[in-house]
Amino acid sequence: MPVVLLIVAIDMMGFGIIIPMLPFYAESHGANPQQVALLMTTFSAAQLLTSPLWGGLSDRWGRKPILLATLAGGIGAYLLLLHAQSLTDLVIARAAAGAMAGNLAVAQAYIADVTAPEDRTRGMGLFGAALSVGFVAGPAVGGVLAGMDPAEADFAAPPIAAIGVSGVALVLGTISMREPARRRPPDNGRNPVRRLLPAFASAFCAGLVLLYFGVTLVFAGMESTFALWSERVLQWGPMQNGYLFAGASVLGVLVQGVLVGRLASRIGNPATTGIGIVLVAFGMGGIAASTDLVLLMPSTVALVFGLGLANPALGALIAGTVSSGNAGAAFGLAQSAAAFARIVGPAVAGAGFHHVSLTWPYTAGAVFAAAMAIGALVLFKRYPPGN
Numbered sequence: 001m002p003v004v005l006l007i008v009a010i011d012m013m014g015f016g017i018i019i020p021m022l023p024f025y026a027e028s029h030g031a032n033p034q035q036v037a038l039l040m041t042t043f044s045a046a047q048l049l050t051s052p053l054w055g056g057l058s059d060r061w062g063r064k065p066i067l068l069a070t071l072a073g074g075i076g077a078y079l080l081l082l083h084a085q086s087l088t089d090l091v092i093a094r095a096a097a098g099a100m101a102g103n104l105a106v107a108q109a110y111i112a113d114v115t116a117p118e119d120r121t122r123g124m125g126l127f128g129a130a131l132s133v134g135f136v137a138g139p140a141v142g143g144v145l146a147g148m149d150p151a152e153a154d155f156a157a158p159p160i161a162a163i164g165v166s167g168v169a170l171v172l173g174t175i176s177m178r179e180p181a182r183r184r185p186p187d188n189g190r191n192p193v194r195r196l197l198p199a200f201a202s203a204f205c206a207g208l209v210l211l212y213f214g215v216t217l218v219f220a221g222m223e224s225t226f227a228l229w230s231e232r233v234l235q236w237g238p239m240q241n242g243y244l245f246a247g248a249s250v251l252g253v254l255v256q257g258v259l260v261g262r263l264a265s266r267i268g269n270p271a272t273t274g275i276g277i278v279l280v281a282f283g284m285g286g287i288a289a290s291t292d293l294v295l296l297m298p299s300t301v302a303l304v305f306g307l308g309l310a311n312p313a314l315g316a317l318i319a320g321t322v323s324s325g326n327a328g329a330a331f332g333l334a335q336s337a338a339a340f341a342r343i344v345g346p347a348v349a350g351a352g353f354h355h356v357s358l359t360w361p362y363t364a365g366a367v368f369a370a371a372m373a374i375g376a377l378v379l380f381k382r383y384p385p386g387n
Contacts, residue, residue, distance in 0.1 A: 001114050005111075006169075007107070007172055011071065013137045014163075014165040018081065018162055020143040021154075022040070023036045042098060043097060047102050048336050050099045050100075053332065055329050058105075063179060071100075074097060075163055075166045077094075080096060081094070105328060105336075108127060108327075109327040110180060112327040117316075118265065122260070128256040129253045142162075204379070209318065215310050215369075220346055221348060222362060224346035224350060226287075228353060272310075277310050278369075282299070
């Protein structure tokens, strides 16, 4: 598992390296703000479509070959980005990168394969921590490489760095990663839904995926509007927001890498999930009520703790609903739902922020999270999980 976690962190770092320069790169090819926003969603749209595909294929052909193939594909996507000559080329490059990013489902399935049920939440927490480490390091490196002046930005250095980082992950995976032992799923014929999405057969798994979608939806709405809110309410700029999100990411690494596994081993994954969702609701509500740092900081901490508890616990529960041979399809479904949430969340939150009020995304997010907590209670009462 350590090798896979390192690969995930390195791969996510490559993704993050591109983020700071991408809007300016798009503008250099004639994109307007709306086209820039659409370009950013292209990644998630492609990930939505391919996550179940890669997860299902890894169930049939193995985790390692699919993970290595998608890492190689990611390098190809960065090469397309490096040599883009038009906005259309950028869209193709980002779609290709998003399609390869569907491999997160494969990495989660690998972790589910190599961890015992009692250690699975800790494994999923470490997976989340690896994502956070990569995503914190990537934008920092990418920002330095691209430079401070958008008019004189270096648009070649970040893609080259991303290619190098992803190449390291590919070599490391080829040399060090071993295919986990697992039971091969039965052949479900030519029906792609039955073959690639066996998790649909489980009402409990479907309910867990809906919770996974909801948690991601709330966070995506907050993340996409927070800078605008902080500018208007707190008079913050990019630096203050950067410090806050960096600090939140570090705290998230600690929660997912250290705390969640220990808590779940004591109180169970259902209770850990419920506590996490309730904390998300409190965090969002607290942000809505904030006018200064006195309430904002504890609200942010509550939100980070909530996300750090809920997501790994849900991942462990999802893995427990299917056989190890079908974990890839189940996580593919979950990652597809999360990608859809990252498309819908910013759109809905942005519309509410613009047309209703500055605090609407956070108030609505708090209410929605509270409803999810009730839904989780009903779900776990009706389908008592074994882990």
